[in-house]
Amino acid sequence: MKAGFKAADTLTILWRLLPKALVTGMLSGWLISHLALPATNVVLRGIFSHPYLWSATLVFFVLAFDALVIYPRTRDPLRSLPNTSRCATMMVESPRGKSALAAMKDYPDAPLIRVEGRYVVLCAGHDALRDILSTHASDFEKPWPIRSFLARPLGWGVIVNEGPLHHRQRRILNPAFHVGKIRMLYGLMWSKVLIFSQKLEEMLDEDDAERDEDGWVEVEIAELSSRLTLDIIGPAAMGRDFQSLTSNESNISDAYLELLRPSFGRMIFAGLNFTLPQWIVRRLPLSSNRILDEISSFLKKTCGEILEDKKREIAEGKNTLPDYSILKRIIDADGLTDDEIKDQMLTFLAAGHETTAGALTWACYLCATNPDIQRKLRAEIRSRLEYVGGQPPEGISWDVLESMPYLNGFCEEVLRLYPTVPVTVREAQRETTVSGYRVPKRTLFLIVPYATNRNPCAWGADADQVVPERWIDTDPNTGVTRPNKTGGTTSNFASLTFLHGPRACIGQDFAKAELRCAVAGLVGGFEVKLRKDQEEPRISGVITAKAEGGMRLLFRKAGEVEREDAQ
Ligand code: HEM
Numbered sequence: 001m002k003a004g005f006k007a008a009d010t011l012t013i014l015w016r017l018l019p020k021a022l023v024t025g026m027l028s029g030w031l032i033s034h035l036a037l038p039a040t041n042v043v044l045r046g047i048f049s050h051p052y053l054w055s056a057t058l059v060f061f062v063l064a065f066d067a068l069v070i071y072p073r074t075r076d077p078l079r080s081l082p083n084t085s086r087c088a089t090m091m092v093e094s095p096r097g098k099s100a101l102a103a104m105k106d107y108p109d110a111p112l113i114r115v116e117g118r119y120v121v122l123c124a125g126h127d128a129l130r131d132i133l134s135t136h137a138s139d140f141e142k143p144w145p146i147r148s149f150l151a152r153p154l155g156w157g158v159i160v161n162e163g164p165l166h167h168r169q170r171r172i173l174n175p176a177f178h179v180g181k182i183r184m185l186y187g188l189m190w191s192k193v194l195i196f197s198q199k200l201e202e203m204l205d206e207d208d209a210e211r212d213e214d215g216w217v218e219v220e221i222a223e224l225s226s227r228l229t230l231d232i233i234g235p236a237a238m239g240r241d242f243q244s245l246t247s248n249e250s251n252i253s254d255a256y257l258e259l260l261r262p263s264f265g266r267m268i269f270a271g272l273n274f275t276l277p278q279w280i281v282r283r284l285p286l287s288s289n290r291i292l293d294e295i296s297s298f299l300k301k302t303c304g305e306i307l308e309d310k311k312r313e314i315a316e317g318k319n320t321l322p323d324y325s326i327l328k329r330i331i332d333a334d335g336l337t338d339d340e341i342k343d344q345m346l347t348f349l350a351a352g353h354e355t356t357a358g359a360l361t362w363a364c365y366l367c368a369t370n371p372d373i374q375r376k377l378r379a380e381i382r383s384r385l386e387y388v389g390g391q392p393p394e395g396i397s398w399d400v401l402e403s404m405p406y407l408n409g410f411c412e413e414v415l416r417l418y419p420t421v422p423v424t425v426r427e428a429q430r431e432t433t434v435s436g437y438r439v440p441k442r443t444l445f446l447i448v449p450y451a452t453n454r455n456p457c458a459w460g461a462d463a464d465q466v467v468p469e470r471w472i473d474t475d476p477n478t479g480v481t482r483p484n485k486t487g488g489t490t491s492n493f494a495s496l497t498f499l500h501g502p503r504a505c506i507g508q509d510f511a512k513a514e515l516r517c518a519v520a521g522l523v524g525g526f527e528v529k530l531r532k533d534q535e536e537p538r539i540s541g542v543i544t545a546k547a548e549g550g551m552r553l554l555f556r557k558a559g560e561v562e563r564e565d566a567q
Pocket residue numbers: 158159160170347348351352353355356359419420421424425496497498499502503504505506507508510511
């Protein structure tokens with residue numbers, strides 16, 4: 001793998017030299033044939049009978065020698081950086097980002113670490129991250145192969161656009177995601193969490209469910225979580241309730257589950273997409289291509305139909321879009337064309353659904369692996385929300401949920417330890433500076449939330465442990481506790497789950513609100529634990545980090561426990 005990575009790097013260097021070699025070679029060929037050859041003897045004229053070819057080849061070799069041997073030793077501005085061979089396996093490793101974390105531990109003081117070659121650099125220090133994501137953000141873009149690959153299922157929405165187009169779209173979309181607007185969605189989110197809890201209860205009560213003597217039943221929670229978040233993002237983003245929790249069939253939910261199903265083949269497919277141009281990859285006879293095309297066109301058609309319906313309803317004066325709907329706010333803002341709106345809808349559907357579902361799945365896993373934390377969490381939830389006879393309240397208010405320090409701290413820890421986007425990439429669009437280093441155009445920067453979020457330099461020796469208390473401040477005089485925003489670190493850039501700066505996740509307040517509601521409903525109402533001899537889940541997935549094969553855990557109603565304890 002390491003050799004392959006080095007070979008790919010060398011090929012990239014040589015490939016980038018080609019145009020320069022051809023232009024310079026042809027030019028010198030013309031000079032030789034028109035000025036030098038007529039004056040030279042017969043032997044030389046024989047050798048140089050193809051002057052263009054000769055000189056292009058010669059120039060290519062001279063440039064290659066300079067690029068591969070001289071430049072790295074003398075003029076490369078990043079030559080003093082430490083070099084790691086660890087990250088060569090990052091595309092296929094599990095969890096994705098673990099090699100970057102190891103490299104960061106190898107070089108704890110390095111802001112940037114070279115990844116076995118010239119063009120790929122791991123971004124490790126907070127100053128470097130700040131430069132790329134914030135201070136010099138306009139000098140960096142997502143590389144074109146990644147954008148054009150993502151655009152296949154997501155459309156050309158805000159997540160893949162760059163430059164002035166991104167700037168304009170983001171400016172129009174931002175107000176719809178303002179925290180005040182998101183708080184209007186808590187009612188909708190909680191109502192869906194109640195349906196989710198009811199569904200889980202039904203699964204536990206099923207006659208044919210395999211139940212042990214203590215009442216525990218095994219449930220695959222990843223798919224149920226995905227249905228919950230789909231049923232929230234549908235009405236919230238586009239005024240359409242997909243009802244995937246209550247209906248046995250949900251084409252949209254199934255489409256996304258299939259699209260994001262982790263497998264080795266999908267990793268390789270993503271690797272091809274990230275290295276070869278789309279016009280080549282799309283023509284390869286691969287089943288992944290067919291599946292991606294089928295699912296993408298189904299999703300595009302669905303979003304197109306919803307938009308048409310809603311616009312027709314508005315024109316007929318019977319608007320069915322609730323005030324909280326993001327689509328209503330975007331239509332009202334009147335700055336995007338219908339095609340642009342359709343692409344944003346596709347983006348929200350994908351970016352706002354599987355990501356939070358992944359976080360909820362990991363929340364269940366962390367509760368199962370940390371029973372004490374689970375108990376403390378339930379105690380806080382039960383003390384702040386009005387559970388009657390083990391039943392959750394019909395409604396909740398945002399200020400109660402947002403002010404529960406332990407719930408907030410736990411959700412922050414889930415997002416920190418299992419960022420659903422574990423790795424992302426930026427490419428320098430021009431020569432610029434990062435953490436004081438001059439960076440050549442087209443250098444690729446690996447930004448690895450999984451590694452940064454677990455780096456002991458920022459988070460301490462217990463960086464990989466779940467410690468909700470990190471996110472809680474206690475007033476030394478009154479003993480009153482309240483949530484904090486940095487987890488006890490000194491920099492915002494210690495946590496990259498949603499990135500930072502102008503390309504930070506637009507839906508982060510939405511996702512946090514949704515996760516708070518879902519964890520409150522789930523842990524308030526149910527107990528969860530690991531199966532006997534359960535192995536650690538293998539984390540996989542091309543874009544989002546998912547548990548391979550889903551997440552099977554044991555659940556039972558929490559009310560039953562309390563009754564048992566009382567007996
Ligand atoms: C736990 C849940 C979520 C996580 C971990 C997450 C993470 C991220 C990350 C890391 C990015 C930046 C990707 C990059 O530039 O390379 C991003 C961008 C984005 N996310 Fe999220 N996200 C989550 C939930 C959501 C939700 C709920 C929505 C919408 C309702 C959403 C919509 C978006 C959009 C539109 C962008 C593109 C922003 C831009 O480039 O201007 N995300 N998200």
